[in-house]
Amino acid sequence: MNNIFNKISNLEKLIGNTPLVEILFKYKGKEMKIYTKLEYYNYTGSIKDRMALYILKKAYMDNRIKEHDTIIETTSGNTGISFAAIGTYLGHTVDIYMPDWMSDERKNLLKSFNSKLHLVSKNDGGFLKCISITNEIKSTSKNVFLPCQFSNKDNATAHYLSTGPEIWNSLQKIGVKPSAFVAGVGTGGTIMGIGKYLKEKNPNMKIYPLEPSNSPTLSTGIQVHEHRIQGIIDEFIPPILNLNSLNSIINVDDGDSIIMAQMLSKKLGLGVGISSGANFLGAIKVLELTNNKATVITVFADDNKKYLSTDLAKDELIKKGFISSYVELLCLNRI
Numbered sequence: 001m002n003n004i005f006n007k008i009s010n011l012e013k014l015i016g017n018t019p020l021v022e023i024l025f026k027y028k029g030k031e032m033k034i035y036t037k038l039e040y041y042n043y044t045g046s047i048k049d050r051m052a053l054y055i056l057k058k059a060y061m062d063n064r065i066k067e068h069d070t071i072i073e074t075t076s077g078n079t080g081i082s083f084a085a086i087g088t089y090l091g092h093t094v095d096i097y098m099p100d101w102m103s104d105e106r107k108n109l110l111k112s113f114n115s116k117l118h119l120v121s122k123n124d125g126g127f128l129k130c131i132s133i134t135n136e137i138k139s140t141s142k143n144v145f146l147p148c149q150f151s152n153k154d155n156a157t158a159h160y161l162s163t164g165p166e167i168w169n170s171l172q173k174i175g176v177k178p179s180a181f182v183a184g185v186g187t188g189g190t191i192m193g194i195g196k197y198l199k200e201k202n203p204n205m206k207i208y209p210l211e212p213s214n215s216p217t218l219s220t221g222i223q224v225h226e227h228r229i230q231g232i233i234d235e236f237i238p239p240i241l242n243l244n245s246l247n248s249i250i251n252v253d254d255g256d257s258i259i260m261a262q263m264l265s266k267k268l269g270l271g272v273g274i275s276s277g278a279n280f281l282g283a284i285k286v287l288e289l290t291n292n293k294a295t296v297i298t299v300f301a302d303d304n305k306k307y308l309s310t311d312l313a314k315d316e317l318i319k320k321g322f323i324s325s326y327v328e329l330l331c332l333n334r335i
């Protein structure tokens with residue numbers, strides 16, 4: 001057991017403390033800036049490493065997981081990759097349930113980190129079916145551990161304890177006080193955990209959850225359509241998310257998000273995933289809402305390597321009203 005905690009504390013040195021960068025740009029000719037955490041610097045390349053490691057550490061501390069238990073989780077990708085890599089390293093077998101329409105890179109990565117992949121088609125019930133299968137396994141099997149990322153409060157706590165303080169402390173060093181945070185919602189762990197910490201530090205802090213305008217599940221409560229911002233808005237409102245404690249919901253188009261992510265890569269060398277493009281657009285919307293007065297923070301959850309077989313690597317049709325059409329990226333500074 002001591003060995004497990006040694007391994008966990010070593011992994012803690014490889015997860016978190018990601019770079020915070022300031023991005024300077026023009027929007028409709030006006031100079032603006034935002035701050036964002038480059039979360040692809042984590043162990044397996046995404047923000048989800050933070051919560052996967054914390055959930056396992058906490059479960060070990062509370063004796064809710066035993067060595068060699070099988071970890072079983074439903075995930076749209078990044079969470080599975082984190083649990084697969086971390087769980088395998090800690091000596092667990094990792095079974096991942098995932099909708100079959102996720103990118104091939106995600107599926108191959110999951111296998112490369114030694115997890116057993118179970119794919120469920122839309123016809124067979126998709127994401128919600130994955131969750132019901134994993135819950136059923138839990139009620140009928142011994143020696144399994146279900147992280148339950150959508151309802152596990154440790155998911156948000158991971159961000160409350162790490163990402164939030166990192167953002168606040170980095171900005172403090174340069175005398176900047178954040179006033180708004182925006183992030184796309186998957187499980188809601190990021191928005192709830194970072195939001196809670198920053199709000200405690202600055203009670204006037206505004207916290208904006210983000211969703212795709214093509215599938216506004218947070219606004220409507222149901223899955224309205226398919227969308228291409230993998231990692232956010234699955235098919236329901238996650239239990240961790242408390243919309244009443246947050247500010248208004250921001251929505252952005254998935255095509256606009258793809259173009260924005262491509263621009264970040266082409267102009268600044270930030271090879272980010274689609275949800276990062278969406279979060280950048282969300283930050284611009286918040287700046288617009290506040291007449292460019294807010295100090296807006298967001299996160300770039302992962303990089304572009306998982307999306308090279310998707311529309312992110314193709315020419316996207318520019319539609320009227322896209323925010324990205326009015327953006328000129330200037331430069332970035334490491335804080």
Ligand code: PMP
Nearest residue numbers: 078186187188189190231275301
């Ligand atoms: N972006 C990407 C690429 C993700 O994988 C996730 C997590 N599913 C998110 C954003 C949203 O993060 P959270 O689950 O903490 O809301």
